[in-house]
Amino acid sequence: MTVRKKPAEKIKTIRPSGKREENFFALVFEVARQIPKGRVTSYGAIAACLGTKSSARMVGWAMNGCHLVKPKVPAHRVVNRNGMLTGKHHFTPPGMMEKLLKKEGIKVKNDQVIDFDKHFWNPAEELGL
DNA sequence: CGCCTGACGAAAC
DNA sequence: GGTTTCGCCAGGC
Numbered sequence: 236m237t238v239r240k241k242p243a244e245k246i247k248t249i250r251p252s253g254k255r256e257e258n259f260f261a262l263v264f265e266v267a268r269q270i271p272k273g274r275v276t277s278y279g280a281i282a283a284c285l286g287t288k289s290s291a292r293m294v295g296w297a298m299n300g301c302h303l304v305k306p307k308v309p310a311h312r313v314v315n316r317n318g319m320l321t322g323k324h325h326f327t328p329p330g331m332m333e334k335l336l337k338k339e340g341i342k343v344k345n346d347q348v349i350d351f352d353k354h355f356w357n358p359a360e361e362l363g364l
Numbered sequence: 365c366g367c368c369t370g371a372c373g374a375a376a377c
Numbered sequence: 378g379g380t381t382t383c384g385c386c387a388g389g390c
Contacts, residue, residue: 259387278372288373290385295371297387315372322371 259285263297264304266358270312273340274356275348277316284358295322302327311335318351 266281278298279291287293295315301308311332315321323332323346333343342349 279374282372287386290387291372292370292384293372293386296369298371301371310371313371316374317372320371325371 259287259293260297260300263294264301264306264308266362267298267301267308267310267313268306269358269362270309270356271361273354275312275314275318275336275341275351275354276356276358277314277318279316280355281313281358284362291316298322299325309335312339312356314348314351318348320346320348 262285263281266284270276277291278294279288282288282291282294285294295313298308298310298313301310310322311326313322320332320336320343323329326332328334333346336343336348341354348354
């Protein structure tokens with residue numbers, strides 16, 4: 236997919252004065268929760284949606300507290316740009332990530348999502364940004 | 365206060 | 378076209 240829009244303007248509404256408050260985490264979790272079942276997205280996509288596309292690492296790093304958040308965050312639906320389950324080692328059982336994905340209809344082979352582009356869920360697009 | 369690390373991504377080789 | 382390096386930004390030590 237291609238970068239068609241620049242959510243920077245919308246982000247400005249969410250992030251007044253470009254302040255990097257911990258709200259960034261909340262936003263990441265918020266977007267991650269919006270991922271529909273049977274769909275997957277990438278850290279970079281979420282980052283781009285938030286406006287910090289250059290900091291995809293921050294998104295992934297933010298997921299470190301995904302299990303600490305009250306509403307469950309489907310972190311298993313978030314993979315890297317390559318469609319690889321790089322964060323599976325961070326799950327309670329390492330293999331639970333692909334297990335959940337498979338249960339939702341996502342085919343996973345060797346820690347990699349099959350037809351990643353087909354199951355890809357663009358936050359910026361689906362959220363109306 | 366400075367250096368290292370990290371669930372990524374894109375450019376360079 | 379696969380592998381390696383650099384860049385990003387925030388947190389931990």
